Amino acid sequence: MTRTAKLTIIPPGKPLSGRAMPPGSKSITNRALLLAGLAKGTSRLTGALESDDTRYMADALRAMGVTIDEPDDTTFVVTGSGRLLPPKAPLFLGNAGTATRFLTAAAALVDGTVIVDGDEHMRKRPIGPLVDAMCALGIDATAETGCPPVTVRGTGRFQADRIRIDGGLSSQYVSALLMMAAGGDRPVDIELVGEDIGALGYIDLTTAAMKAFGAKVEKTSPVTWRVEPTGYHAADFIVEPDASAATYLWAAEVLTGGAIDLGVPAEAFSQPDARAYDMIARFPHLPAEIDGSQMQDAIPTLAVLAAFNETPVRFVGIANLRVKECDRIRALSTGLTRIDPNLAREEGDDLIVQSDPALAGKRLPAEIDSFADHRIAMSFALAGLKIAGITILDPDCVGKTFPAYWRTLAALGVTYQDND
Ligand SMILES: O=C(O)C1=C[C@@H](OP(=O)(O)O)[C@@H](O)[C@H](O)C1
Numbered sequence: 001m002t003r004t005a006k007l008t009i010i011p012p013g014k015p016l017s018g019r020a021m022p023p024g025s026k027s028i029t030n031r032a033l034l035l036a037g038l039a040k041g042t043s044r045l046t047g048a049l050e051s052d053d054t055r056y057m058a059d060a061l062r063a064m065g066v067t068i069d070e071p072d073d074t075t076f077v078v079t080g081s082g083r084l085l086p087p088k089a090p091l092f093l094g095n096a097g098t099a100t101r102f103l104t105a106a107a108a109l110v111d112g113t114v115i116v117d118g119d120e121h122m123r124k125r126p127i128g129p130l131v132d133a134m135c136a137l138g139i140d141a142t143a144e145t146g147c148p149p150v151t152v153r154g155t156g157r158f159q160a161d162r163i164r165i166d167g168g169l170s171s172q173y174v175s176a177l178l179m180m181a182a183g184g185d186r187p188v189d190i191e192l193v194g195e196d197i198g199a200l201g202y203i204d205l206t207t208a209a210m211k212a213f214g215a216k217v218e219k220t221s222p223v224t225w226r227v228e229p230t231g232y233h234a235a236d237f238i239v240e241p242d243a244s245a246a247t248y249l250w251a252a253e254v255l256t257g258g259a260i261d262l263g264v265p266a267e268a269f270s271q272p273d274a275r276a277y278d279m280i281a282r283f284p285h286l287p288a289e290i291d292g293s294q295m296q297d298a299i300p301t302l303a304v305l306a307a308f309n310e311t312p313v314r315f316v317g318i319a320n321l322r323v324k325e326c327d328r329i330r331a332l333s334t335g336l337t338r339i340d341p342n343l344a345r346e347e348g349d350d351l352i353v354q355s356d357p358a359l360a361g362k363r364l365p366a367e368i369d370s371f372a373d374h375r376i377a378m379s380f381a382l383a384g385l386k387i388a389g390i391t392i393l394d395p396d397c398v399g400k401t402f403p404a405y406w407r408t409l410a411a412l413g414v415t416y417q418d419n420d
């Protein structure tokens, strides 16, 4: 399929109103796929996300002997044998952080060699702390560059019962170890070290999913979890909608003064990014400082929204946005300054957005580089709802987590000029 090179958004000039459902949660779908794949028996995941990231996870599990059917666009039926088999070839996981980190740890449960690899972006995303923690458990794991590819020679057995892990660069390391630990041969304590714990809400998502598939995991201190070697059992599991995807719709609503019905209230989400709802609801009176540490994937949305706020906004606690799909702090400052040279600047790892409500209604032609990052493409589309001439490069990168994004906006009344 040919990719669209660019897409120019035509400001709707009216409030966006109607029904628009976000897709299933990427984070929860990829946890449920893995846990169902590790279980013995058949699990049915409904409300799930079918996108690039979940396809990478599903295909990797298939390569390790798991049967996965997709009877419709939101359902995975997963049948596992209780044991992953060594794949014949390296697992290629694109730029899916969850799939890469979760499968690196799960590879320790395979009796044999697994090579976990990704695309050129993933090969720049650090995985050293996870690999080191696995080695400390006696698992043979190596990542020469500190990033994928990772080679794991698993046995399903551990040689220690305690792991210390710094989740500052990515909470996914902690989630990966927790999910792995239930498949091992002894109880394991997993302790967070380091000052910056990252997005704790993602760890809660992990332990909730583990329990739904029969694991026994208990928080024994504010920074320690004990995981029993129960393995997993098959389960029917409902995936909630994606809170990060919802942020674009919440922002589109306040930016255009519309009324968008997502079919699910903000309080119903268990994902960390749902906390962005209260912040978005304060627009155009966003606070002078926003701490992004517990709602990281919502920061691109909030940063573009901040451009139209009444007063400037400083984003703090976002250092690890530099090691996401791209350096998001750089991508946001680059895109915003392309719209207006004074609109944003970086100070260390903080991003300062110099708000200007008068941007709305202007024509400011700007080509926005997505840097192959779905969230950069989706958030800058919001600027295009108010400013004429915003063109998103590589708009198809939204397929990572929200393949229907452009169609969803179109159903609300947004139109595009297709430049191909
Ligand atoms: O555990 C998860 O599902 C995720 C954790 C976060 O990443 P980090 O833990 O790398 O910050 C988030 O940005 C990512 O989109 C999904």
Ligand SMILES: C=C(OP(=O)(O)O)C(=O)O
Pocket (backbone or CB within 6 Å): 095, 096, 097, 098, 099, 297, 324, 325, 375, 401
């Ligand atoms: C950071 C993200 O993804 P991942 O780490 O799962 O690749 C994201 O979806 O914003």
